[in-house]
Amino acid sequence: MKYDYDLLVIGGGAGGLTAAGIGANFGAKTLMVEANKLGGDCTWHGCIPSKTLLHLSKVAQNINEAEKFGYQKSQGLDFSSVMEGVRSKREEVYEEADDPDIYRRMGVDIEFGQALFVDDHTVRIVKDEENRKVSSRYIIIATGSRPMIPSVKGMQEISYHTNETIFELEEQPESLAIIGAGPIGIEMAQAFQRLGTKVTVFDMLPRILSNDDEELAGMLQEYLADEGIDFKLSADVKRLSETSDGNIKIETKINEEPLVWEGGQVLVAAARTANCEGLQLENAGIDRQKNGVNVDDRCRTNKKHIYAVGDVTGRYQFTHMSEHMAKVAVTNALLKIPKKIDQKHVPWSTYTNPELAHVGATEKELQENDISYKTYRFPYDKIDRAITDESTEGLIKVFAKEWNGKILGATIFGKQAGDLISEYALAMRNGITLRNIADTIHPYPTYGLGVRRAADQWYIQSQSTWMVKLIKWVFGYRGTVPDFSNKDRIV
Numbered sequence: 001m002k003y004d005y006d007l008l009v010i011g012g013g014a015g016g017l018t019a020a021g022i023g024a025n026f027g028a029k030t031l032m033v034e035a036n037k038l039g040g041d042c043t044w045h046g047c048i049p050s051k052t053l054l055h056l057s058k059v060a061q062n063i064n065e066a067e068k069f070g071y072q073k074s075q076g077l078d079f080s081s082v083m084e085g086v087r088s089k090r091e092e093v094y095e096e097a098d099d100p101d102i103y104r105r106m107g108v109d110i111e112f113g114q115a116l117f118v119d120d121h122t123v124r125i126v127k128d129e130e131n132r133k134v135s136s137r138y139i140i141i142a143t144g145s146r147p148m149i150p151s152v153k154g155m156q157e158i159s160y161h162t163n164e165t166i167f168e169l170e171e172q173p174e175s176l177a178i179i180g181a182g183p184i185g186i187e188m189a190q191a192f193q194r195l196g197t198k199v200t201v202f203d204m205l206p207r208i209l210s211n212d213d214e215e216l217a218g219m220l221q222e223y224l225a226d227e228g229i230d231f232k233l234s235a236d237v238k239r240l241s242e243t244s245d246g247n248i249k250i251e252t253k254i255n256e257e258p259l260v261w262e263g264g265q266v267l268v269a270a271a272r273t274a275n276c277e278g279l280q281l282e283n284a285g286i287d288r289q290k291n292g293v294n295v296d297d298r299c300r301t302n303k304k305h306i307y308a309v310g311d312v313t314g315r316y317q318f319t320h321m322s323e324h325m326a327k328v329a330v331t332n333a334l335l336k337i338p339k340k341i342d343q344k345h346v347p348w349s350t351y352t353n354p355e356l357a358h359v360g361a362t363e364k365e366l367q368e369n370d371i372s373y374k375t376y377r378f379p380y381d382k383i384d385r386a387i388t389d390e391s392t393e394g395l396i397k398v399f400a401k402e403w404n405g406k407i408l409g410a411t412i413f414g415k416q417a418g419d420l421i422s423e424y425a426l427a428m429r430n431g432i433t434l435r436n437i438a439d440t441i442h443p444y445p446t447y448g449l450g451v452r453r454a455a456d457q458w459y460i461q462s463q464s465t466w467m468v469k470l471i472k473w474v475f476g477y478r479g480t481v482p483d484f485s486n487k488d489r490i491v
Helices: 014-025 040-044 047-069 079-098 100-106 183-195 214-226 319-335 363-368 384-388 417-429 434-438 448-462 465-475
Strands: 005-010 030-034 108-112 114-119 122-127 130-141 145-148 175-179 198-202 230-232 235-242 248-254 257-263 265-268 271-274 306-308 348-350 355-360 374-379 395-400 407-414
Touching: 005 014, 005 319, 014 030, 014 040, 014 100, 014 108, 014 130, 014 319, 040 047, 040 079, 047 079, 047 183, 100 108, 108 122, 130 319, 175 183, 175 248, 175 257, 183 198, 183 214, 183 348, 198 257, 214 230, 214 355, 214 395, 214 407, 248 265, 306 319, 348 417, 355 417, 363 395, 363 407, 374 448, 384 448, 395 448, 407 417, 417 434, 417 448, 434 448
Parallel strands: 005 030, 005 130, 030 108, 130 306, 175 198, 175 265, 198 230
Antiparallel strands: 114 122, 122 130, 145 271, 235 248, 248 257, 348 355, 355 407, 374 395, 395 407
């Protein structure tokens, strides 16, 4: 059968853009269909605006701290200018990376509208009053996700923000309640708190960032609390309502004790849900689960010529994983080269200041699976660059095999943790051990040297009294034998 296209990509976010670009680069006649604007959640409502706001809030904090050294501010914060700066940065990234003409020059055809499956090779593209059908040999679904709104009493009767609306604010809220202590909620909490808003974070769990290392997430929580963020954890949010003066009231129970918060704005950052509705997947016979389109480790649906990548699968909600899955899907579809999702080396980072990042197995997973490991730690207050930058808050933790230094997982709390974690991801994927890292020259003074210093601890903790005594005897050395009784010592 002859199809209109070799490859049809539904969705123009990170996964869709990657898939379409690779498809065209392989010589496939490619069409990308997007309902709104190219760039997706990452460019317009996620990574780019959130990291820009975090950066600008850090600048504001630096100015405030400079007053300790005699700097005098000429005027207060102009919140509307800050938010305009956020929106300007979105446009800059869009023009440089997501503009449709960039992809058209690659050879990708682009249509704007809602894609609806007619059958397993055909979709109808609907825009306003117009629609047309197109067929494709292979199809990739990359429609992303959207905020999930919890079914709390009164939620639909109040005005609230999500990550899709918070960056459109013009006036700074005096107070902000954030429902959800995941990465989005925590990042926005710090950004708004540093800009001068009084922030309160609610979550039903007893800790923030539940997927991260408990010790390091606890360190971040304490750091944020010191900055003034009020955490209401183990909170069962019962009801939301609007007061007579236009404020929002949140009624909760914490450990069965009632608590009422009242303030100006609410940001819902509780969870996300896959954008499956409206695609009419049933017309193509595509299976889906509660959390998204069901795919195997090759990103294939139950229809072998239809793939799904990124948030819509419900597997990973990271831009970098959307791109990775897109590469896996296109390689399998177009080149017939069997390629699977790399599930063992998925890094993630929360971009607060300091950052919190992780790759590989968590300590909890290692314990639950009865995997033997040893923890190697190195604090930021022993990293000289952190000392010069007055950024000594932090810790590197590496979980590895004691006998050979094979890395099982790593987690970092501290400045530039999101960058440093990449070295561990590269090492784990390629079988590089702590010994290899320790033997590799790292420039001084850098934060990256902390990665090597953490690896050095494998050498240090591998030493023993009998080994040193043997060396002394063989070579006739006359020094004393170090005290190795403290196995957790850090050198």
